[in-house]
Amino acid sequence: PPGEVVNYIVTASDESDPSPSLACVPPPGSFFPPGTTTVACTATDAAGNQSSCSFDVTVRPKTRRR
Numbered sequence: 001p002p003g004e005v006v007n008y009i010v011t012a013s014d015e016s017d018p019s020p021s022l023a024c025v026p027p028p029g030s031f032f033p034p035g036t037t038t039v040a041c042t043a044t045d046a047a048g049n050q051s052s053c054s055f056d057v058t059v060r061p062k063t064r065r066r
Contacts, residue, residue: 003033004059012043012051020045032059 007028012020024041026032040054 002061003031005029006032006057006059008039008057010041014043014045014049016047017045032057034059034061 009028010022010024012022014020020043022041022043024039026037026039036056036058038054038056040052042050042052044050
């Protein structure tokens with residue numbers, strides 16, 4: 001099917017919590033259709049504080065070599 005499985009790495013840091021939990025939608029390793037998909041991520045530290053960010057992933061059609 002058209003599209004690609006996309007793997008990516010997201011990191012977060014916190015002064016009080018060295019490894020806050022991260023949740024991204026769609027998660028790494030997901031199938032992304034052609035075009036642009038926005039990935040939304042939320043980091044949560046041990047105290048329950050949260051911060052969010054988002055970024056776009058663009059899947060372009062593969063070009064055929066002749």
